[in-house]
Amino acid sequence: MSGNPARPADSAGLLSHRPALRPGILLSPALLHGPATVHLIKDPDGGAAFEVGVKEYFLIARLDGARSLAEIGDEYADAFGKRLAEPHWRQLLQLLGARGLLAGAPPRPAPDTPAAGPFNGTLLRGTMRLVADADATTGRLHRLLHPALRAPVLLPLAALMAAMEILLASALPRLADDTWWLFHQPVALVAVFTLLWLSTALHELAHGIAARHYGGTVSEIGLRWRLPMAVMYCTVDNYRYLRTRWHQCAVAGAGAFANLLFLLPFLAWWAALPDGDPTRRFLSGLLLLGSAQSLVNLLPLPPLDGYTMLGHALRVSHLAPESGRYLRLRLNDRQAAAAYPRRARALYLGYAVGSALLVVLLLAALATGLYFQLVH
Structure with missing residues:
Protein backbone atom coordinates (compact mmCIF):
# COMPACT_ATOMS: atom_id res chain seq x y z
CA MET A 1 0.00 0.00 0.00
CA SER A 2 1.13 3.56 -0.66
CA GLY A 3 -0.40 6.99 -0.41
CA ASN A 4 0.13 10.70 -0.11
CA PRO A 5 2.71 12.09 2.31
CA ALA A 6 0.10 14.01 4.30
CA ARG A 7 -3.51 13.46 5.25
CA PRO A 8 -5.90 15.00 2.71
CA ALA A 9 -8.29 17.49 4.26
CA ASP A 10 -11.33 15.92 2.58
CA SER A 11 -10.67 12.61 4.30
CA ALA A 12 -10.83 14.04 7.84
CA GLY A 13 -14.39 12.74 8.34
CA LEU A 14 -13.46 9.21 7.32
CA LEU A 15 -10.29 9.22 9.39
CA SER A 16 -12.21 10.14 12.54
CA HIS A 17 -14.16 6.87 12.41
CA ARG A 18 -13.32 4.10 14.87
CA PRO A 19 -14.35 0.86 13.17
CA ALA A 20 -13.99 -2.49 14.91
CA LEU A 21 -13.92 -6.07 13.85
CA ARG A 22 -16.84 -8.23 14.85
CA PRO A 23 -16.22 -10.12 18.10
CA GLY A 24 -14.78 -13.55 17.49
CA ILE A 25 -13.04 -12.82 14.20
CA LEU A 26 -9.93 -15.00 14.05
CA LEU A 27 -6.50 -13.69 13.08
CA SER A 28 -3.57 -16.05 12.62
CA PRO A 29 0.07 -15.36 13.43
CA ALA A 30 2.41 -14.64 10.53
CA LEU A 31 2.90 -17.57 8.15
CA LEU A 32 5.41 -18.06 5.39
CA HIS A 33 3.61 -18.99 2.16
CA GLY A 34 5.95 -19.21 -0.80
CA PRO A 35 8.05 -16.04 -0.92
CA ALA A 36 5.43 -14.02 1.01
CA THR A 37 4.57 -13.60 4.67
CA VAL A 38 0.81 -13.76 5.15
CA HIS A 39 -1.84 -13.86 7.86
CA LEU A 40 -5.14 -15.75 7.78
CA ILE A 41 -8.41 -14.06 8.70
CA LYS A 42 -11.57 -16.06 9.31
CA ASP A 43 -15.14 -15.54 10.40
CA PRO A 44 -15.79 -18.59 12.59
CA ASP A 45 -19.52 -18.44 11.77
CA GLY A 46 -19.18 -20.32 8.53
CA GLY A 47 -16.89 -17.94 6.69
CA ALA A 48 -13.92 -19.17 4.70
CA ALA A 49 -10.42 -18.06 5.66
CA PHE A 50 -8.55 -15.69 3.39
CA GLU A 51 -4.97 -14.45 3.30
CA VAL A 52 -3.76 -10.89 3.70
CA GLY A 53 -0.27 -9.44 3.60
CA VAL A 54 1.70 -8.01 6.49
CA LYS A 55 0.63 -4.41 5.82
CA GLU A 56 -3.07 -5.27 5.55
CA TYR A 57 -2.84 -7.32 8.73
CA PHE A 58 -1.17 -4.42 10.53
CA LEU A 59 -4.26 -2.31 9.81
CA ILE A 60 -6.92 -4.97 10.36
CA ALA A 61 -5.51 -6.09 13.71
CA ARG A 62 -5.82 -2.51 15.00
CA LEU A 63 -9.51 -2.11 14.17
CA ASP A 64 -10.58 -2.38 17.81
CA GLY A 65 -13.15 0.42 18.05
CA ALA A 66 -10.86 2.42 20.33
CA ARG A 67 -8.44 3.82 17.77
CA SER A 68 -9.51 6.09 14.94
CA LEU A 69 -8.38 5.50 11.39
CA ALA A 70 -6.21 8.59 11.74
CA GLU A 71 -4.43 7.08 14.76
CA ILE A 72 -3.98 3.77 12.99
CA GLY A 73 -2.72 5.64 9.95
CA ASP A 74 -0.09 7.38 12.09
CA GLU A 75 1.08 4.00 13.42
CA TYR A 76 1.18 2.65 9.88
CA ALA A 77 3.23 5.62 8.70
CA ASP A 78 5.70 5.13 11.56
CA ALA A 79 6.03 1.41 10.76
CA PHE A 80 6.19 1.52 6.96
CA GLY A 81 7.18 5.08 6.11
CA LYS A 82 4.05 5.79 4.05
CA ARG A 83 0.68 7.29 4.84
CA LEU A 84 -2.50 5.76 3.46
CA ALA A 85 -4.75 7.80 1.21
CA GLU A 86 -8.54 7.76 1.55
CA PRO A 87 -9.12 5.34 -1.37
CA HIS A 88 -7.00 2.72 0.36
CA TRP A 89 -9.00 3.02 3.57
CA ARG A 90 -12.27 2.80 1.67
CA GLN A 91 -11.06 -0.25 -0.23
CA LEU A 92 -10.03 -2.02 2.98
CA LEU A 93 -13.26 -1.20 4.82
CA GLN A 94 -15.39 -2.23 1.83
CA LEU A 95 -13.58 -5.57 1.68
CA LEU A 96 -14.10 -6.24 5.38
CA GLY A 97 -17.70 -5.05 5.25
CA ALA A 98 -18.50 -7.23 2.24
CA ARG A 99 -17.19 -10.23 4.15
CA GLY A 100 -19.28 -9.33 7.20
CA LEU A 101 -16.21 -8.86 9.41
CA LEU A 102 -16.91 -5.38 10.78
CA ALA A 103 -18.95 -4.75 13.93
CA GLY A 104 -22.40 -3.49 13.04
CA ALA A 105 -22.39 -5.13 9.62
CA PRO A 106 -24.58 -8.17 9.06
CA PRO A 107 -22.60 -11.41 8.95
CA ARG A 108 -21.89 -12.62 5.47
CA PRO A 109 -24.49 -15.26 4.57
CA ALA A 110 -23.15 -18.77 4.28
CA PRO A 111 -23.12 -20.16 0.75
CA ASP A 112 -26.21 -22.09 -0.23
CA THR A 113 -25.26 -25.73 -0.04
CA PRO A 114 -27.51 -28.74 0.25
CA ALA A 115 -27.98 -29.91 3.80
CA ALA A 116 -25.51 -32.70 4.37
CA GLY A 117 -26.90 -35.89 5.82
CA PRO A 118 -25.02 -38.24 8.10
CA HIS A 312 3.27 -25.12 13.01
CA ALA A 313 6.70 -25.00 14.61
CA LEU A 314 8.20 -23.20 11.61
CA ARG A 315 5.13 -21.03 10.96
CA VAL A 316 5.02 -22.20 7.35
CA SER A 317 1.92 -22.85 5.26
CA HIS A 318 1.90 -25.62 2.63
CA LEU A 319 5.49 -26.57 3.38
CA ALA A 320 5.76 -29.60 1.06
CA PRO A 321 4.19 -28.12 -2.09
CA GLU A 322 5.98 -24.81 -1.63
CA SER A 323 9.28 -26.64 -1.14
CA GLY A 324 8.70 -28.49 -4.40
CA ARG A 325 7.80 -25.25 -6.13
CA TYR A 326 10.94 -23.54 -4.87
CA LEU A 327 13.14 -26.47 -5.87
CA ARG A 328 11.74 -26.39 -9.41
CA LEU A 329 12.41 -22.65 -9.59
CA ARG A 330 15.93 -23.17 -8.30
CA LEU A 331 16.55 -25.68 -11.08
CA ASN A 332 14.81 -23.78 -13.90
CA ASP A 333 14.72 -20.10 -12.97
CA ARG A 334 17.45 -19.19 -10.53
CA GLN A 335 16.60 -15.49 -10.73
CA ALA A 336 13.05 -16.12 -9.53
CA ALA A 337 14.32 -18.44 -6.80
CA ALA A 338 16.82 -15.79 -5.65
CA ALA A 339 13.90 -13.39 -5.08
CA TYR A 340 12.70 -15.51 -2.17
CA PRO A 341 13.64 -14.20 1.29
CA ARG A 342 16.66 -15.89 2.86
CA ARG A 343 14.56 -17.71 5.46
CA ALA A 344 12.23 -19.08 2.79
CA ARG A 345 15.16 -20.27 0.68
CA ALA A 346 16.73 -22.07 3.62
CA LEU A 347 13.48 -23.68 4.81
CA TYR A 348 12.24 -24.83 1.44
CA LEU A 349 15.57 -26.19 0.24
CA GLY A 350 16.21 -27.84 3.60
CA TYR A 351 12.81 -29.52 3.63
CA ALA A 352 13.01 -30.66 0.00
CA VAL A 353 16.42 -32.27 0.52
CA GLY A 354 15.72 -33.53 4.05
CA SER A 355 12.37 -35.14 3.20
CA ALA A 356 13.86 -36.87 0.15
CA LEU A 357 16.70 -38.29 2.26
CA LEU A 358 14.23 -39.39 4.93
CA VAL A 359 12.15 -41.31 2.40
CA VAL A 360 15.27 -43.01 1.03
CA LEU A 361 16.39 -43.99 4.53
CA LEU A 362 12.95 -45.36 5.41
CA LEU A 363 12.80 -47.46 2.26
CA ALA A 364 16.32 -48.75 2.89
CA ALA A 365 15.48 -49.64 6.50
CA LEU A 366 12.29 -51.40 5.42
CA ALA A 367 14.10 -53.37 2.71
CA THR A 368 16.89 -54.33 5.12
CA GLY A 369 14.44 -55.46 7.77
CA LEU A 370 12.48 -57.59 5.30
CA TYR A 371 15.68 -59.11 3.93
CA PHE A 372 16.97 -60.20 7.32
CA GLN A 373 13.55 -61.51 8.32
CA LEU A 374 13.25 -63.58 5.16
CA VAL A 375 16.75 -65.08 5.40
CA HIS A 376 16.43 -65.70 9.15
Whole structure:
Protein backbone atom coordinates (compact mmCIF):
# COMPACT_ATOMS: atom_id res chain seq x y z
CA MET A 1 0.00 0.00 0.00
CA SER A 2 1.13 3.56 -0.66
CA GLY A 3 -0.40 6.99 -0.41
CA ASN A 4 0.13 10.70 -0.11
CA PRO A 5 2.71 12.09 2.31
CA ALA A 6 0.10 14.01 4.30
CA ARG A 7 -3.51 13.46 5.25
CA PRO A 8 -5.90 15.00 2.71
CA ALA A 9 -8.29 17.49 4.26
CA ASP A 10 -11.33 15.92 2.58
CA SER A 11 -10.67 12.61 4.30
CA ALA A 12 -10.83 14.04 7.84
CA GLY A 13 -14.39 12.74 8.34
CA LEU A 14 -13.46 9.21 7.32
CA LEU A 15 -10.29 9.22 9.39
CA SER A 16 -12.21 10.14 12.54
CA HIS A 17 -14.16 6.87 12.41
CA ARG A 18 -13.32 4.10 14.87
CA PRO A 19 -14.35 0.86 13.17
CA ALA A 20 -13.99 -2.49 14.91
CA LEU A 21 -13.92 -6.07 13.85
CA ARG A 22 -16.84 -8.23 14.85
CA PRO A 23 -16.22 -10.12 18.10
CA GLY A 24 -14.78 -13.55 17.49
CA ILE A 25 -13.04 -12.82 14.20
CA LEU A 26 -9.93 -15.00 14.05
CA LEU A 27 -6.50 -13.69 13.08
CA SER A 28 -3.57 -16.05 12.62
CA PRO A 29 0.07 -15.36 13.43
CA ALA A 30 2.41 -14.64 10.53
CA LEU A 31 2.90 -17.57 8.15
CA LEU A 32 5.41 -18.06 5.39
CA HIS A 33 3.61 -18.99 2.16
CA GLY A 34 5.95 -19.21 -0.80
CA PRO A 35 8.05 -16.04 -0.92
CA ALA A 36 5.43 -14.02 1.01
CA THR A 37 4.57 -13.60 4.67
CA VAL A 38 0.81 -13.76 5.15
CA HIS A 39 -1.84 -13.86 7.86
CA LEU A 40 -5.14 -15.75 7.78
CA ILE A 41 -8.41 -14.06 8.70
CA LYS A 42 -11.57 -16.06 9.31
CA ASP A 43 -15.14 -15.54 10.40
CA PRO A 44 -15.79 -18.59 12.59
CA ASP A 45 -19.52 -18.44 11.77
CA GLY A 46 -19.18 -20.32 8.53
CA GLY A 47 -16.89 -17.94 6.69
CA ALA A 48 -13.92 -19.17 4.70
CA ALA A 49 -10.42 -18.06 5.66
CA PHE A 50 -8.55 -15.69 3.39
CA GLU A 51 -4.97 -14.45 3.30
CA VAL A 52 -3.76 -10.89 3.70
CA GLY A 53 -0.27 -9.44 3.60
CA VAL A 54 1.70 -8.01 6.49
CA LYS A 55 0.63 -4.41 5.82
CA GLU A 56 -3.07 -5.27 5.55
CA TYR A 57 -2.84 -7.32 8.73
CA PHE A 58 -1.17 -4.42 10.53
CA LEU A 59 -4.26 -2.31 9.81
CA ILE A 60 -6.92 -4.97 10.36
CA ALA A 61 -5.51 -6.09 13.71
CA ARG A 62 -5.82 -2.51 15.00
CA LEU A 63 -9.51 -2.11 14.17
CA ASP A 64 -10.58 -2.38 17.81
CA GLY A 65 -13.15 0.42 18.05
CA ALA A 66 -10.86 2.42 20.33
CA ARG A 67 -8.44 3.82 17.77
CA SER A 68 -9.51 6.09 14.94
CA LEU A 69 -8.38 5.50 11.39
CA ALA A 70 -6.21 8.59 11.74
CA GLU A 71 -4.43 7.08 14.76
CA ILE A 72 -3.98 3.77 12.99
CA GLY A 73 -2.72 5.64 9.95
CA ASP A 74 -0.09 7.38 12.09
CA GLU A 75 1.08 4.00 13.42
CA TYR A 76 1.18 2.65 9.88
CA ALA A 77 3.23 5.62 8.70
CA ASP A 78 5.70 5.13 11.56
CA ALA A 79 6.03 1.41 10.76
CA PHE A 80 6.19 1.52 6.96
CA GLY A 81 7.18 5.08 6.11
CA LYS A 82 4.05 5.79 4.05
CA ARG A 83 0.68 7.29 4.84
CA LEU A 84 -2.50 5.76 3.46
CA ALA A 85 -4.75 7.80 1.21
CA GLU A 86 -8.54 7.76 1.55
CA PRO A 87 -9.12 5.34 -1.37
CA HIS A 88 -7.00 2.72 0.36
CA TRP A 89 -9.00 3.02 3.57
CA ARG A 90 -12.27 2.80 1.67
CA GLN A 91 -11.06 -0.25 -0.23
CA LEU A 92 -10.03 -2.02 2.98
CA LEU A 93 -13.26 -1.20 4.82
CA GLN A 94 -15.39 -2.23 1.83
CA LEU A 95 -13.58 -5.57 1.68
CA LEU A 96 -14.10 -6.24 5.38
CA GLY A 97 -17.70 -5.05 5.25
CA ALA A 98 -18.50 -7.23 2.24
CA ARG A 99 -17.19 -10.23 4.15
CA GLY A 100 -19.28 -9.33 7.20
CA LEU A 101 -16.21 -8.86 9.41
CA LEU A 102 -16.91 -5.38 10.78
CA ALA A 103 -18.95 -4.75 13.93
CA GLY A 104 -22.40 -3.49 13.04
CA ALA A 105 -22.39 -5.13 9.62
CA PRO A 106 -24.58 -8.17 9.06
CA PRO A 107 -22.60 -11.41 8.95
CA ARG A 108 -21.89 -12.62 5.47
CA PRO A 109 -24.49 -15.26 4.57
CA ALA A 110 -23.15 -18.77 4.28
CA PRO A 111 -23.12 -20.16 0.75
CA ASP A 112 -26.21 -22.09 -0.23
CA THR A 113 -25.26 -25.73 -0.04
CA PRO A 114 -27.51 -28.74 0.25
CA ALA A 115 -27.98 -29.91 3.80
CA ALA A 116 -25.51 -32.70 4.37
CA GLY A 117 -26.90 -35.89 5.82
CA PRO A 118 -25.02 -38.24 8.10
CA PHE A 119 -24.03 -40.38 5.12
CA ASN A 120 -22.11 -39.11 2.09
CA GLY A 121 -20.60 -41.13 -0.74
CA THR A 122 -21.11 -44.68 -1.85
CA LEU A 123 -20.75 -48.11 -0.32
CA LEU A 124 -17.21 -48.28 -1.72
CA ARG A 125 -16.05 -44.84 -0.64
CA GLY A 126 -17.62 -42.25 1.63
CA THR A 127 -18.08 -40.76 5.08
CA MET A 128 -20.66 -40.98 7.84
CA ARG A 129 -21.06 -38.61 10.76
CA LEU A 130 -21.22 -40.46 14.07
CA VAL A 131 -22.42 -37.62 16.33
CA ALA A 132 -24.80 -34.74 15.67
CA ASP A 133 -22.70 -32.12 17.51
CA ALA A 134 -19.00 -32.97 17.45
CA ASP A 135 -17.96 -29.84 19.33
CA ALA A 136 -20.35 -30.57 22.20
CA THR A 137 -19.23 -34.20 22.32
CA THR A 138 -15.55 -33.32 22.54
CA GLY A 139 -16.44 -30.60 25.04
CA ARG A 140 -17.99 -33.19 27.36
CA LEU A 141 -14.98 -35.47 26.96
CA HIS A 142 -12.68 -32.54 27.69
CA ARG A 143 -14.53 -31.67 30.89
CA LEU A 144 -14.27 -35.30 31.99
CA LEU A 145 -10.53 -35.54 31.25
CA HIS A 146 -9.54 -31.99 32.13
CA PRO A 147 -7.96 -32.89 35.52
CA ALA A 148 -5.54 -35.23 33.70
CA LEU A 149 -4.57 -32.68 31.04
CA ARG A 150 -1.96 -31.04 33.23
CA ALA A 151 1.82 -31.14 33.23
CA PRO A 152 2.12 -33.10 36.53
CA VAL A 153 0.14 -35.92 34.88
CA LEU A 154 1.23 -35.67 31.25
CA LEU A 155 4.98 -35.38 31.82
CA PRO A 156 5.29 -38.63 33.84
CA LEU A 157 3.15 -40.38 31.21
CA ALA A 158 5.43 -39.07 28.46
CA ALA A 159 8.45 -40.36 30.42
CA LEU A 160 6.83 -43.78 30.72
CA MET A 161 6.19 -43.82 26.98
CA ALA A 162 9.81 -42.92 26.24
CA ALA A 163 10.97 -45.70 28.58
CA MET A 164 8.60 -48.10 26.84
CA GLU A 165 10.08 -47.30 23.44
CA ILE A 166 13.64 -47.73 24.74
CA LEU A 167 12.72 -51.10 26.23
CA LEU A 168 11.02 -52.25 23.03
CA ALA A 169 13.98 -51.08 20.94
CA SER A 170 16.31 -53.19 23.11
CA ALA A 171 14.08 -56.22 22.45
CA LEU A 172 13.56 -55.46 18.74
CA PRO A 173 14.91 -58.76 17.30
CA ARG A 174 12.60 -60.79 19.54
CA LEU A 175 9.66 -58.51 18.83
CA ALA A 176 10.27 -58.82 15.09
CA ASP A 177 10.32 -62.63 15.30
CA ASP A 178 7.09 -62.66 17.29
CA THR A 179 5.46 -60.26 14.84
CA TRP A 180 6.50 -62.47 11.92
CA TRP A 181 4.90 -65.40 13.78
CA LEU A 182 1.77 -63.30 14.32
CA PHE A 183 1.33 -62.78 10.58
CA HIS A 184 0.94 -66.55 10.24
CA GLN A 185 -1.86 -66.68 12.87
CA PRO A 186 -5.02 -65.29 11.21
CA VAL A 187 -7.21 -65.16 14.31
CA ALA A 188 -4.54 -63.49 16.45
CA LEU A 189 -3.69 -61.09 13.63
CA VAL A 190 -7.34 -60.00 13.32
CA ALA A 191 -7.43 -59.39 17.07
CA VAL A 192 -4.27 -57.24 16.91
CA PHE A 193 -5.57 -55.17 14.02
CA THR A 194 -8.89 -54.70 15.82
CA LEU A 195 -7.02 -53.25 18.79
CA LEU A 196 -4.95 -51.05 16.48
CA TRP A 197 -8.17 -49.80 14.86
CA LEU A 198 -9.49 -48.90 18.30
CA SER A 199 -6.21 -47.05 18.89
CA THR A 200 -6.78 -44.98 15.74
CA ALA A 201 -10.24 -44.04 17.02
CA LEU A 202 -8.70 -42.82 20.28
CA HIS A 203 -6.07 -41.01 18.20
CA GLU A 204 -8.74 -38.97 16.43
CA LEU A 205 -10.67 -38.18 19.59
CA ALA A 206 -7.42 -37.04 21.22
CA HIS A 207 -6.99 -34.41 18.50
CA GLY A 208 -10.47 -33.08 19.26
CA ILE A 209 -10.03 -33.06 23.04
CA ALA A 210 -6.68 -31.29 22.74
CA ALA A 211 -8.22 -28.72 20.40
CA ARG A 212 -10.97 -27.98 22.92
CA HIS A 213 -8.37 -27.75 25.70
CA TYR A 214 -6.47 -25.01 23.88
CA GLY A 215 -9.43 -23.10 22.49
CA GLY A 216 -10.06 -24.75 19.14
CA THR A 217 -13.28 -26.23 17.83
CA VAL A 218 -14.34 -29.55 16.32
CA SER A 219 -16.78 -29.60 13.44
CA GLU A 220 -17.23 -33.29 12.74
CA ILE A 221 -16.56 -36.77 14.10
CA GLY A 222 -17.27 -39.62 11.76
CA LEU A 223 -16.25 -42.72 9.90
CA ARG A 224 -14.41 -42.59 6.57
CA TRP A 225 -14.00 -45.63 4.37
CA ARG A 226 -12.38 -46.75 1.18
CA LEU A 227 -13.21 -50.41 1.19
CA PRO A 228 -11.76 -52.59 2.55
CA MET A 229 -10.39 -49.90 4.94
CA ALA A 230 -12.49 -47.81 7.32
CA VAL A 231 -11.18 -45.35 9.92
CA MET A 232 -12.58 -42.75 12.25
CA TYR A 233 -11.84 -39.07 11.69
CA CYS A 234 -12.15 -35.92 13.76
CA THR A 235 -12.15 -32.58 11.94
CA VAL A 236 -10.48 -29.86 14.02
CA ASP A 237 -11.17 -26.26 13.01
CA ASN A 238 -9.36 -23.04 13.78
CA TYR A 239 -6.14 -24.68 14.98
CA ARG A 240 -4.12 -22.19 12.91
CA TYR A 241 -5.49 -19.40 15.12
CA LEU A 242 -4.44 -20.83 18.48
CA ARG A 243 -2.29 -18.52 20.56
CA THR A 244 1.06 -20.29 20.48
CA ARG A 245 3.02 -22.76 18.37
CA TRP A 246 3.07 -25.07 21.39
CA HIS A 247 -0.73 -25.22 21.46
CA GLN A 248 -0.86 -25.93 17.74
CA CYS A 249 1.80 -28.64 17.96
CA ALA A 250 0.10 -30.17 21.01
CA VAL A 251 -3.17 -30.54 19.09
CA ALA A 252 -1.37 -32.13 16.14
CA GLY A 253 0.68 -34.46 18.36
CA ALA A 254 -2.15 -35.50 20.69
CA GLY A 255 -3.06 -38.45 18.47
CA ALA A 256 0.36 -40.10 18.66
CA PHE A 257 0.41 -39.45 22.43
CA ALA A 258 -2.92 -41.29 22.74
CA ASN A 259 -1.62 -44.21 20.62
CA LEU A 260 1.39 -44.70 22.90
CA LEU A 261 -0.72 -44.27 26.03
CA PHE A 262 -3.00 -47.02 24.73
CA LEU A 263 0.00 -49.41 24.61
CA LEU A 264 1.19 -48.91 28.21
CA PRO A 265 -1.17 -51.47 29.84
CA PHE A 266 -0.24 -54.04 27.20
CA LEU A 267 3.45 -53.42 27.91
CA ALA A 268 2.88 -54.20 31.60
CA TRP A 269 1.03 -57.40 30.63
CA TRP A 270 3.81 -58.36 28.19
CA ALA A 271 6.54 -57.79 30.78
CA ALA A 272 4.73 -59.94 33.35
CA LEU A 273 4.53 -63.03 31.10
CA PRO A 274 7.33 -65.60 30.78
CA ASP A 275 9.26 -66.09 27.54
CA GLY A 276 7.59 -68.58 25.22
CA ASP A 277 4.07 -67.81 26.39
CA PRO A 278 1.84 -67.55 23.26
CA THR A 279 0.08 -64.53 24.73
CA ARG A 280 3.43 -62.79 25.04
CA ARG A 281 4.06 -63.35 21.33
CA PHE A 282 0.66 -61.85 20.56
CA LEU A 283 1.45 -58.84 22.74
CA SER A 284 4.88 -58.48 21.12
CA GLY A 285 3.21 -58.02 17.74
CA LEU A 286 0.74 -55.53 19.16
CA LEU A 287 3.47 -53.49 20.84
CA LEU A 288 5.74 -53.45 17.78
CA LEU A 289 3.00 -52.62 15.29
CA GLY A 290 1.39 -50.09 17.64
CA SER A 291 4.70 -48.36 18.28
CA ALA A 292 5.44 -48.26 14.56
CA GLN A 293 1.98 -46.81 13.92
CA SER A 294 2.57 -44.06 16.49
CA LEU A 295 6.15 -43.17 15.63
CA VAL A 296 5.67 -43.23 11.86
CA ASN A 297 2.83 -40.76 12.33
CA LEU A 298 5.35 -38.32 13.86
CA LEU A 299 7.53 -38.28 10.73
CA PRO A 300 7.56 -34.84 9.03
CA LEU A 301 6.02 -36.13 5.78
CA PRO A 302 2.56 -35.24 4.47
CA PRO A 303 -0.14 -36.08 5.44
CA LEU A 304 1.23 -37.29 8.78
CA ASP A 305 0.81 -35.41 12.04
CA GLY A 306 4.56 -34.84 12.27
CA TYR A 307 4.38 -32.82 9.06
CA THR A 308 1.59 -30.69 10.54
CA MET A 309 3.62 -30.17 13.71
CA LEU A 310 6.68 -29.10 11.71
CA GLY A 311 4.60 -26.57 9.76
CA HIS A 312 3.27 -25.12 13.01
CA ALA A 313 6.70 -25.00 14.61
CA LEU A 314 8.20 -23.20 11.61
CA ARG A 315 5.13 -21.03 10.96
CA VAL A 316 5.02 -22.20 7.35
CA SER A 317 1.92 -22.85 5.26
CA HIS A 318 1.90 -25.62 2.63
CA LEU A 319 5.49 -26.57 3.38
CA ALA A 320 5.76 -29.60 1.06
CA PRO A 321 4.19 -28.12 -2.09
CA GLU A 322 5.98 -24.81 -1.63
CA SER A 323 9.28 -26.64 -1.14
CA GLY A 324 8.70 -28.49 -4.40
CA ARG A 325 7.80 -25.25 -6.13
CA TYR A 326 10.94 -23.54 -4.87
CA LEU A 327 13.14 -26.47 -5.87
CA ARG A 328 11.74 -26.39 -9.41
CA LEU A 329 12.41 -22.65 -9.59
CA ARG A 330 15.93 -23.17 -8.30
CA LEU A 331 16.55 -25.68 -11.08
CA ASN A 332 14.81 -23.78 -13.90
CA ASP A 333 14.72 -20.10 -12.97
CA ARG A 334 17.45 -19.19 -10.53
CA GLN A 335 16.60 -15.49 -10.73
CA ALA A 336 13.05 -16.12 -9.53
CA ALA A 337 14.32 -18.44 -6.80
CA ALA A 338 16.82 -15.79 -5.65
CA ALA A 339 13.90 -13.39 -5.08
CA TYR A 340 12.70 -15.51 -2.17
CA PRO A 341 13.64 -14.20 1.29
CA ARG A 342 16.66 -15.89 2.86
CA ARG A 343 14.56 -17.71 5.46
CA ALA A 344 12.23 -19.08 2.79
CA ARG A 345 15.16 -20.27 0.68
CA ALA A 346 16.73 -22.07 3.62
CA LEU A 347 13.48 -23.68 4.81
CA TYR A 348 12.24 -24.83 1.44
CA LEU A 349 15.57 -26.19 0.24
CA GLY A 350 16.21 -27.84 3.60
CA TYR A 351 12.81 -29.52 3.63
CA ALA A 352 13.01 -30.66 0.00
CA VAL A 353 16.42 -32.27 0.52
CA GLY A 354 15.72 -33.53 4.05
CA SER A 355 12.37 -35.14 3.20
CA ALA A 356 13.86 -36.87 0.15
CA LEU A 357 16.70 -38.29 2.26
CA LEU A 358 14.23 -39.39 4.93
CA VAL A 359 12.15 -41.31 2.40
CA VAL A 360 15.27 -43.01 1.03
CA LEU A 361 16.39 -43.99 4.53
CA LEU A 362 12.95 -45.36 5.41
CA LEU A 363 12.80 -47.46 2.26
CA ALA A 364 16.32 -48.75 2.89
CA ALA A 365 15.48 -49.64 6.50
CA LEU A 366 12.29 -51.40 5.42
CA ALA A 367 14.10 -53.37 2.71
CA THR A 368 16.89 -54.33 5.12
CA GLY A 369 14.44 -55.46 7.77
CA LEU A 370 12.48 -57.59 5.30
CA TYR A 371 15.68 -59.11 3.93
CA PHE A 372 16.97 -60.20 7.32
CA GLN A 373 13.55 -61.51 8.32
CA LEU A 374 13.25 -63.58 5.16
CA VAL A 375 16.75 -65.08 5.40
CA HIS A 376 16.43 -65.70 9.15
